[in-house]
Amino acid sequence: xxxxxxxxxxxxxxxxxxxxxxxxxxxxxxxxxxxxxxxxxxxxxxxxxxxxxxxxxxxxxxxxxxxxxxxxxxxxxxxxxxxxxxxxxxxxxxxxxxxxxxxxxxxxxxxxxxxxxxxxxxxxxxxxxxxxxxxxxxxxxxxxxxxxxxxxxxxxxxxxxxxxxxxxxxxxxxxxxxxxxxxxxxxxxxxxxxxxxxxxxxxxxxxxxxxxxxxxxxxxxxxxxxxxxxxxxxxxxxxxxxxxxxxxxxxxxxxxxxxxxxxxxxxxxxxxxxxxxxxxxxxxxxxxxxxxxxxxxxxxxxxxxxxxxxxxxxxxxxxxxxxxxxxxxxxxxxxxxxxxxxxxxxxxxxxxxxxxxxxxxxxxxxxxxxxxxxxxxxxxxxxxxxxxxxxxxxxxxxxxxxxxxxxxxxxxxxxxxxxxxxxxxxxxxxxxxxxxxxxxxxxxxxxxxxxxxxxxxxxxxxxxxxxxxx
Ligand code: BG6
Numbered sequence: 001x002x003x004x005x006x007x008x009x010x011x012x013x014x015x016x017x018x019x020x021x022x023x024x025x026x027x028x029x030x031x032x033x034x035x036x037x038x039x040x041x042x043x044x045x046x047x048x049x050x051x052x053x054x055x056x057x058x059x060x061x062x063x064x065x066x067x068x069x070x071x072x073x074x075x076x077x078x079x080x081x082x083x084x085x086x087x088x089x090x091x092x093x094x095x096x097x098x099x100x101x102x103x104x105x106x107x108x109x110x111x112x113x114x115x116x117x118x119x120x121x122x123x124x125x126x127x128x129x130x131x132x133x134x135x136x137x138x139x140x141x142x143x144x145x146x147x148x149x150x151x152x153x154x155x156x157x158x159x160x161x162x163x164x165x166x167x168x169x170x171x172x173x174x175x176x177x178x179x180x181x182x183x184x185x186x187x188x189x190x191x192x193x194x195x196x197x198x199x200x201x202x203x204x205x206x207x208x209x210x211x212x213x214x215x216x217x218x219x220x221x222x223x224x225x226x227x228x229x230x231x232x233x234x235x236x237x238x239x240x241x242x243x244x245x246x247x248x249x250x251x252x253x254x255x256x257x258x259x260x261x262x263x264x265x266x267x268x269x270x271x272x273x274x275x276x277x278x279x280x281x282x283x284x285x286x287x288x289x290x291x292x293x294x295x296x297x298x299x300x301x302x303x304x305x306x307x308x309x310x311x312x313x314x315x316x317x318x319x320x321x322x323x324x325x326x327x328x329x330x331x332x333x334x335x336x337x338x339x340x341x342x343x344x345x346x347x348x349x350x351x352x353x354x355x356x357x358x359x360x361x362x363x364x365x366x367x368x369x370x371x372x373x374x375x376x377x378x379x380x381x382x383x384x385x386x387x388x389x390x391x392x393x394x395x396x397x398x399x400x401x402x403x404x405x406x407x408x409x410x411x412x413x414x415x416x417x418x419x420x421x422x423x424x425x426x427x428x429x430x431x432x433x434x435x436x437x438x439x440x441x442x443x444x445x446x447x448x449x450x451x452x453x454x455x456x457x458x459x460x461x462x463x464x465x466x467x468x469x470x
Contacts, residue, residue, distance in 0.1 A: 012425050013155070014047030014121040016110055020137060021128040022052025022063065022092070025238070026162065030193075031128060032067050033074065034417035039089065040082040043418075045425065047117045051109060053095040060092055097129070097137050103144035111151050120154040124424055127161050130241070134161060135178045142182025160189045160424055163254045164245055165433070168449050169442040176435040189424050190433040194255040194352075195262075196416035196423070199374045199404070201431070203262040203354070206372075206380065208271070213370070216358065218333045224357045225339045227259050229374075230347035234305065234464070235321070239312045246319040248302070248445060251343040257441040258433065259374070260327075260341065261285060263354055264334055274430040278437065285440035287331040296451035299326040303460040303469045305346040318456040321345045322469050325448065348467040350376060359385070366397035379403035 017035075019027055038044050052058065064087055071078035093109050095102040114121050125141060127134055138159065141147050149155040159179070166172025179188055194200055207217065216222070229251055235242040242250070258281075265284040268276035291299045302320035309317050322344035329339065352374040359368035371381045380402045388396040404413065414422070423431055462469045 012045040012048075012422070013427075014045050014117065014119045015124055015425050016049045016051060016113055016121050017124045017126060017421075017425075018051045018053065018106065018110070019126045019128055020053050020095070020097070023054045023056070023058060024128050026128045027052075028066055028070055030417045031126065031421075032063075033070055034415055034421055036067060036071065036083070036086050037415065038418055038421060039086045040079060043422065044089075047119050047121060048089060048425075049113050049117075049121075050090050051106070051113070052090065052092045053106065054092075055094070055096050057094055058092050060087065060090055063090075063092075097133050097140070100140060100144060103140050103146060107144060107146055110146075114150055120150040120152050122155045122425070122427075123149065123157040125157065125159050126424075127159070131164055131167075135175060138179050138182050147182045147187070156187065156427075157183075158187050158189055158424060158427065159183050160191060160420075162191050164249050165190055165254070165438045166442065167244075167249065169439065169446045172438055172442050176438070180435075185435060186429065188432075188435070189429055190435075190438065191420055192254050192258050192431075192433050193416040193420060194374070195258055195431040195433075196414075196419040197374055198413040198419075199372065199378045200259060200262060202380075203259075203372060204267065204277075208267055219335055219337045221358055222334075222337055222356050223360050225260075225263065225337060226355045226357075227256050227263070227339070227341050227353075228355075229256055229343045229352040230350060231343075231345050232347060232350045234308075234311065234346045242321075243312050243314065243317060243319050247321055247323045247343050247345065248325075248448060252323055252325065252341050253441050253445055254433070256341040256343060257285070257444070258437075259352075259354055260288075260339065261437075263356070263372075264329060264339075266333075272430075274428065277430055278434050282434065282436045282440060284329070284331075285437060285444070287329050287334075288440075288444045289328045289330050290444045290447050291325070291327070293447050293451050296448050297458050300324070300448055300458075301460070301469060302452070302458060303344075303462045305344075305464050305466075306461050307464065308346075318452075318459055320459065322347075322462060324469070325445075327444065344462075344466070344469060346464045346466075348465050361385070361395070365395060377403060378405070379407075 019031060021027055035050060064083060068078045068083060093106050095106055110123060127137060129137065147157050149157055166175045207213065261281040261284050265280040268280050270276060301324040303322040304319065305321050308321055309315050324340060324342040327339045327341065329335065354372040354374065355369050357367045357369045366383060366385065368385050369383045373379045373381065382400040384398050384400065385395045386398045388394040460469065
């Protein structure tokens with residue numbers, strides 16, 4: 001995207017990005033387009049190479065055709081010259097994750113690239129592969145010495161992993177232990193692309209720089225908080241993935257719990273202090289009260305869109321495509337404020353937003369509220385209640401609306417995956433989830449999984465295109 005500027009102080013070190021699963025859905029839809037844009041906008045380090053791996057042989061020109069189609073689909077345009085420049089950075093190594101020798105061949109390729117560039121290069125391993133094989137790939141990276149930096153010991157390696165980080169609390173703990181055996185915590189970048197959305201990053205900035213709100217950001221003034229992520233799309237053919245995962249694990253455990261932390265955590269004392277940001281998030285997550293098993297049926301709604309079972313060809317599927325959960329934070333600032341997290345697929349519209357309600361007068365009156373629109377129509381809306389002109393005291397809702405599009409003159413902001421990649425290259429882990437955050441989030445959700453595990457009678461259905469599920 002145009003108009004992005006990486007400040008000169010943020011030097012990007014020479015790096016090699018190894019993408020495991022280069023032919024997969026995520027690489028095609030998100031990672032490769034993001035890399036193409038960064039390359040086209042000249043935002044990548046001069047010494048930067050991409051090594052794709054996959055189990056099957058691959059023709060790079062075929063891969064580029066797929067990328068071109070994707071770019072045309074999303075941007076309506078693909079610059080052939082930029083695509084050729086991008087191609088020059090791209091290599092392929094066939095790798096069977098179960099074959100140790102293949103990791104040695106990869107190791108050799110990385111050393112060769114470094115020799116060609118005559119510079120030490122950081123090594124970034126992006127696991128764009130099914131979660132079931134993460135563990136074994138990470139273990140092999142460790143046992144074959146790929147977790148080290150360059151051959152001269154002057155660079156480092158980092159691991160980028162995609163959610164879901166485990167399937168429940170116990171499996172997350174195991175995954176974290178397997179990873180820790182090969183990579184230090186600061187080498188592991190757990191991607192939550194919602195954190196890399198410009199509008200999500202704006203939450204802390206907004207809170208820090210508007211003292212108008214600082215004194216009312218608490219349970220004396222906020223009556224409720226709703227965090228909503230609805231999508232119009234269904235599961236888009238990701239049958240195996242979705243059947244295994246469902247909406248709670250897919251969206252709530254990661255994206256929505258992270259948005260909740262940004263909204264309610266204490267502000268770290270200094271801007272740009274990654275460790276302080278993570279400590280504040282961990283403290284907040286630790287303060288969330290997990291629902292009691294007996295409350296799950298009243299505090300949690302789960303539902304499945306009509307036709308889902310036909311789509312996944314499983315007449316008995318109990319996988320939820322909609323979830324709404326009500327939580328509470330047991331700390332001085334938020335005690336007593338009901339917080340709802342809602343997500344659903346096949347809903348009427350796509351919207352992700354966070355609403356803090358300051359005043360709810362009655363069912364027929366609009367609320368006094370502040371809404372962060374994470375996407376689309378990115379911005380912030382403050383809804384005020386004013387007197388309607390006339391001889392009585394009728395109240396009318398009036399909106400004060402900030403929109404990125406109008407305020408910033410239509411200039412684009414970095415796509416979330418572009419931001420993820422730049423941060424990975426420069427080794428800034430602020431926007432990635434720590435293992436403590438991952439476990440703290442699972443701790444909150446585990447009672448729901450436990451309850452669902454032995455009773456599915458609460459599962460409802462909703463029509464495709466529903467505006468809400470109640
Ligand atoms: C992913 C989920 O993490 O986020 C998908 O696995 C979901 O199921 C996607 O569709 C939504 O991302 P975005 O950026 O389009 O809101």
